[in-house]
Amino acid sequence: MIWLVAFLSCIGLICAEAPFNHNVHNERVIGGHNAKPNTWRWQVSLQYDSYNDGSYYHMCGGTIVGNFFIMTAAHCILSIDPSPYRVVVGEYNLYEYDGSEQFRRVERIIVHPAWNEDLAKGNDIALLKLATPVYDNGYVAVANLPYPGQMLPHGFTCYITGWGLMDNIGTVPAILQVAPINVVEHSVCSRPEWWGSIALRTMVCAGGDGIISGCQGDSGGPLSCFTDGAWRVHGVVSYGPAGYCNQVSKPTVFTRVSSFQDWMYSVMQSV
Template identity: 30%
Template sequence: MGWGGLRLLVLAGLTGTAASRLDFYWKGCNEMESLSRAPSTHVIRSNRVCGRPRAQYRSVGGEDSMEGEWPWQASLLWYNKHLCGGSLISNQWVVTAAHCFQRSMDTSNYAVLLGVNKLANSQPHKLSLGLRRIIRHPIYSGESSSGDIALVELERPIQFTNYILPICLPTASVQFPAGMKCWVTGWGNIQEGEDLPAPQTLQKLQVPIIDQETCRDLYNTAVGETFPPKSIQNDMMCAGYAEGMKDTCKGDSGGPLVCKVSKEWLLAGIISWGEGCAIKNRPGVYIRLTSYEAWIHSHVPDIEFVPDEKGRNVLGNAATGWAARTGMTTWLLLLMGQLLMEV
């Protein structure tokens, strides 16, 4: 497979027309409801709005996405041409695959697109940004190796909108069990050697998580003479179908594998590698995001991770709970000060 990335491939029914209706919903979070009317000076914390898109539309095949359906999706451009996918994780950081930067680490060669659904069309929500910094994980050593993760610092902080929102990051305690239905998105090839046709609408595909041992067994077995055995490392996870037919392919690398936990979408994995496109016994391989919580936090210290359900407070969100506790402490201190002054 080429190193431009991976791409969503559905051999049967590539881009079936959406038959279900598109429902727009409004979250109870005040920050979410005020996004469209927030002044430029209003700061919205990423952990208050992450993983909660306005547009809710899902189907179970590889199909066109709707505007705003995956607002964290980024396109990494190489000399103004789509190279890889990525995920917005804060107002100034995108996470992607390390192998996307094998050609060069020169930031001037790249740009990031946000808020875009159709790459070939001019869209009012599209935001193009230069890169300030590229941080590739130090253990990454090449094709199908561990550490295939990179952080991209944008040239400036952005303001969140209905079409540009971050994805939530899970703590190491969050589990994505085998069989859990998750989603991958991207603009890559529809099959090997065939580009996504204009207007290059973002594609989506629902895939089940495959347990680690099953995936290792599949990759330990050669597929003819073309695909020899390969190792699945501890920082990798697999998703897709053992029988093939639906998969990622060239052009999607670095993009998100997201799973919905409670009311929030979490970034479970980063599209990393595979063999061929939709090959039997060769499901897609992803870098497991939870393996890199400490590394991400070391470079983006203000980012907050979402714990598993047991670690959440009654408000259902760790960030909200932290804010509530902090606010309550401040209120109590002010009240005590006022009482002492009155005495």
């Protein structure tokens, strides 16, 4: 779901014979590997029931930012009606019920007011308010966030996680994937041979080595970086190149969380 131009809906459906219908439409981390269980505890799977029949599709990632709130990408929101969505926290293997999961209905969707469905204009961020809170069962955690306005230096290593495509032939993972990915500073990412003028300062670029990238299904998920003594979510997967996801000089682009914290805190205090 991180194409530059086309917003992807379901590119794949994988039915799992397990409780709660672990059906998946995935964007996967390319160049990654299976994450260790119970490590990226703020990662969520945002799922959608297209036909109102109880069969859910993994469509995007997300991040726990409060007991009642999930952060994701605005372009993941296919409908402002919250009823077809659910959030799964404590998830690891999408095909199996591990006993660590918590399933939550979405009560309200708040998309950034400046989002206009043009990825190049930025503001690709949304908050989901849950009908009931998530709780600490040992497998979930509220994410730490960066300082407002904080930017990462060129070459800083962060980690991308998700259940998106693992390669350019459409291989879909069952287990959460993780990969190290290096930040590309704005002065580089905004060069014409990179992303040019559509790489904004309100975005974080990472990757572009032709090896590691996000891909369809990773949208909305976190860019996790160890800064200031803690793991913090600095980015929300937003877009990448159409076609092959892992292209040289076309890094994965994330919404920069530190640019939107005032808005996030205002929403979480008012709804």
